[in-house]
Amino acid sequence: MSRFLSDKYRLLRPYVPGEQPRDFKYIKLNTNESPYPPSPRVISALSGEEAALLRLYSDPEAKALKSAVAARFGVSEREVFVGNGSDEVLAFCFSAFCGEREICYPDITYGFYEIFCGLYGLKVNKVPLKDDFTVEPEDYADCGKNIVIANPNAPTGLALKVKEVEKIAASNPDGVVIIDEAYVDFGAESCVELTKRYDNLIVVQTFSKSRQLAGGRVGFALANEQLIADLELMKYSFNPYNVNRLSQIAAKAAIEDEEYFGECRSKIIEARDYASGRLKEAGFELTDSKANFLFCKKEGFSGGKLYSELKARGILVRHFDKPRIDDYVRVTVGSMRDMETFVNAAKQITGR
Numbered sequence: 001m002s003r004f005l006s007d008k009y010r011l012l013r014p015y016v017p018g019e020q021p022r023d024f025k026y027i028k029l030n031t032n033e034s035p036y037p038p039s040p041r042v043i044s045a046l047s048g049e050e051a052a053l054l055r056l057y058s059d060p061e062a063k064a065l066k067s068a069v070a071a072r073f074g075v076s077e078r079e080v081f082v083g084n085g086s087d088e089v090l091a092f093c094f095s096a097f098c099g100e101r102e103i104c105y106p107d108i109t110y111g112f113y114e115i116f117c118g119l120y121g122l123k124v125n126k127v128p129l130k131d132d133f134t135v136e137p138e139d140y141a142d143c144g145k146n147i148v149i150a151n152p153n154a155p156t157g158l159a160l161k162v163k164e165v166e167k168i169a170a171s172n173p174d175g176v177v178i179i180d181e182a183y184v185d186f187g188a189e190s191c192v193e194l195t196k197r198y199d200n201l202i203v204v205q206t207f208s209k210s211r212q213l214a215g216g217r218v219g220f221a222l223a224n225e226q227l228i229a230d231l232e233l234m235k236y237s238f239n240p241y242n243v244n245r246l247s248q249i250a251a252k253a254a255i256e257d258e259e260y261f262g263e264c265r266s267k268i269i270e271a272r273d274y275a276s277g278r279l280k281e282a283g284f285e286l287t288d289s290k291a292n293f294l295f296c297k298k299e300g301f302s303g304g305k306l307y308s309e310l311k312a313r314g315i316l317v318r319h320f321d322k323p324r325i326d327d328y329v330r331v332t333v334g335s336m337r338d339m340e341t342f343v344n345a346a347k348q349i350t351g352r
């Protein structure tokens, strides 16, 4: 740290991403990427001609991409915001709406929310999940604050129903409710339709998990025109060309290939259900994950130890050294073959 860093950032603790080894030696089940490549339509859209156009700035309005997203969700282009990954979209949400009001979110959730609050100096109210890790919607009803909920939640994989989210949005008309649907495509209900009826609701999604474009860095928000205009204000005050040319093209092609999206999603759900069945037979406890990861533990076996023993066998998973969840590991659902290897190793390590 230099002596020039602002005092207000001296205690900032940044997000620690999952390991990204460069040598491809591991079965990588630690950052919830897809085991499948992007749609063939993405690959062919990224031509040499498009690369040559990199001398020009990207479209700051991302018109073609927004229009494809709008068509997919049955909303207007003015109800779509696109960002450099949904992390950026979330950052704009936090900075735009959470200055004065306190923001609340579950005590166990996506780690970046806390980082944004530190970065923007926001007041936080963490609401404990219930013992079974579910979100209690009543805890957020009528709370008079801004709210952010990952649905399905990370790293538990548990999801609220649309009806429950609706109750939260309806009972907090003066607070912004941000629903982070990074994992929604793997079996949960999306709240996009609610954005037409609630002017305080923002749904955030990403191309990283279910559309195999984590490295393309594209995320988006769907909400009413006024909220989207506020996000545009943030963006044009920070980085007008936030989504690069190639990523706009890739994301547009990805969202237009509904068939490939559906195939990959089904394969992942199938592999998740297969792995969770086998882990249960072997005495593991798992949450009912609606995401592309499993959250599991073995009674009497520490999560940290399971993580390192798996790593020693060439399998990377994620362990969170945090209260309430340090017995668990989070395991990205890969191909059927990856899951087979993981389950066999986990059983061997924990002694069955």
Ligand SMILES: *Cc1c(COP(=O)(O)O)cnc(C)c1O
Residues within 6 Å of the ligand: 032, 084, 085, 086, 087, 088, 110, 150, 154, 180, 182, 205, 206, 207, 208, 214, 217, 218, 219
């Ligand atoms: C992965 C993830 C994101 C961020 O995804 P991007 O790659 O930045 O689009 C946001 N929220 C949750 C809950 C996630 O797991």
